[in-house]
Amino acid sequence: MSESAQLPRLRAKKRLGQNFLMNEGAIATIVNSALGSPAPRLLEIGPGPGVLTERLLTDGRPLWAVDLDPEACALLRQRFAAVAQFHLLEGDAVRMPFPEGGPWSVVGNLPYNAATPILARLLTEGIPWDRMVLMFQLEVAQKLMGEPGTKAYGPLSVLAQLCARLTRLVKLGPGSFRPAPKVESAVVQFEPRAEAPSLAERKALLTVLHRSFAHRRKTLANNWQGSLAAEALSSAGLAPALRAEVITPPVWLSATRHLLIQHPEVFPS
Known part of the structure; x- marks a missing residue:
């Protein structure tokens, strides 16, 4: 089993769908994939205590972090106050305006109760991204990659597969998170298709x-x-x-x- 990250003290809130990633192997996989994009800017959704944020910032690229939790935002401001390339946006990633510019390398351990609408925004609102590396419940990841004729296949499968090339990077059990969720999870990498629909x-x-x-x-x-x-x-x-x-x-x-x-x-x- 991979080592666990040392998380700064932050209380996970069930109503916000928070489950903080602790698995060091998964953290490294996500960060390496996100930083493998040539995009000039990073956009992190749901940073929570900043475990991914800390590692992403070592790259030196400007990073915008979006989080709805005031307690998490206070912690992030404290942790990264001296980091010039860190920018924090407090609000709901389902509906708040994202910063202009880009293209982005988008990364996030998405809150389970908002993952699908956040992804729908990223796929349908013209937000420029070069790569996305996102955590989902395993069931959602399976729907994204569902093949015709299977139970998992549906509208989300069609939209995602027409817009991007999808790769499942890692599958994670409940023990990789604090608190442990009741479901398995998976990280999916998205790379845009040149022939994607308008x-x-x-x-x-x-x-x-x-x-x-x-x-x-x-x-x-x-x-x-x-x-x-x-x-x-x-x-x-x-x-x-x-x-x-x-x-x-x-x-x-x-x-x-x-x-x-x-x-x-x-x-x-």
Whole structure:
């Protein structure tokens, strides 16, 4: 077992989904991956007591840290007051404005109760990133990397795989954290695809996906009943008799692009 990091004293708050990483091997893996990006700036989400922050700052690049917990922010200000390249933003990473500039190397042991909406922001709001190295519950990581025809495959799989190349760097048990969560976790590395859909296409894609996956065991025709004719689905390359879970990401993107042009009425204005 890897050694455990010595954490500064900070009380983990269940309501904020805090579980502080202690596994030195995982910490090194995350930091090395994040710093392997040539991005000129670092963005850390959910730094907590600053275990990752401390190691990231040794690189010398400017680092912006975002945390919602006032107690954690007070500790971070105290720890890194003398570090010129450290910048702290106190607020909710789900909705607060991120700093302008970039591109970023984004890193974070994301709070479990906010990981998915934070990732959705990073994938759909035009925040420029060169690499992301993020911790998720194992179940979420499996969804991100889910393959067509499997239970894990869904809207999050399609969006993430069209936008990025995904690599699972490490899987962690509960003992790697303080306090120990009841679930396993995994770190996923994201690298942007040059052929990724535009921001407008990503938002339209989510509209199509959420409607198509509304009832997983139903066909596309049943999920879209009353709002889009079977002929329109067919013209977009989506056979109405299929279930959403068997359709590959490239086909979803091609179909969404077709619907944007031929059937814009299905998208909210």
